[in-house]
Amino acid sequence: MSGMRSYGDPCGVARGLDVIGERWALLVVRDLLLGPKRFNDLHAGLSGVSPNVLTQRLRDLTEHGVVQRRDLPPPTRVRLYELTDRGRALEPLVLHLGRWGSQTATAPDGLLGIDSILLSIKAGFDPTRAAYLHGIYELHIDADTYFIEVTDDSLHISRDSAPTPPHATLTTDLDTLRAICDHQITPAAAVDSGSLHLGGDEHAKQRLTDLLLASFMPAPQPADMP
Incomplete structure (x- = not known):
């Protein structure tokens, strides 16, 4: 098991943690859910992980059938890491853990x-x-x-271009997007400053901004004590 420690417990929870319970393993899965990444891109997105540890986690996850490597043909010569079907099956767990973890006090x-x-x-x-x-x-x-696609009852997000002409587009930098999601600036103010550009008809642009903001509403404040 490439040095990974095992709980030695036949319970499915313990067996699952034998695969993804090591530090950084589940965060690697998280950062591959939207699509393949190169090693350097994974490393850049996981602040605090060393290259050696990331290499070991990728090796472990590959051995357990969670991640697979794919080499692009010449002239690109790029190695990508992507989730297998077994790895993508972890998405509901990651999303639920994210919802649960976001409720912590600090x-x-x-x-x-x-x-x-x-x-x-x-x-x-x-x-x-x-x-x-x-x-x-x-x-x-x-x-x-x-690209984001909202269907009748689900939402899909992928690190790729939209397969068909999008109804609306948004162009910005990560710092501006963070500020919008943290409610430090409104989308309208970002547009006025030139740090954000929206394309498409007005209704589609409004739907897109509503979608982005819906998950980052300010937390409700506790009621005043009498």
Whole structure:
């Protein structure tokens, strides 16, 4: 098991933790849920992990059939890491853990990465609003492109271009997106400043901004004591 420790317990929970319970393992899965990544991109998105530890986690997850490597043909010569079907089956667990963890009283001082932001949007998606939010949207965040598709009852996000012309597009940098999600600036103010650009008809642009903000509503304040 490449040095991984085992609980030695036949329970499914323990056996699952034997695979993804090591430090950083589940965060690697999280950062691959939206699509393949190169090693350097994974390392850049996981603040605090050393290259050696990340290499070991990728090796462990590959041996257990959670992650697979894919080499792009020449002239690209790039090695990508992506989830297998077994790895993608962890998505409900990751989203639920994210919802659960976000309710803790305090948060570390670190910054949310783009994968965490988009997965938070997916975790907070309300299927009852799908009819209103229905559409295909494309996000350009720094040098990366993502597409979001809202169907009748679900939401899909992928690190890729939209397969068909999107109804609305959003172009910005990660710092601006963080500020919008933290309610430090409104989308309208970001547009006025030139740090955010929206394309598409007005109704589609409104649906897209509503979708992005829905999962980052300010936490309700406790009622005043009498």
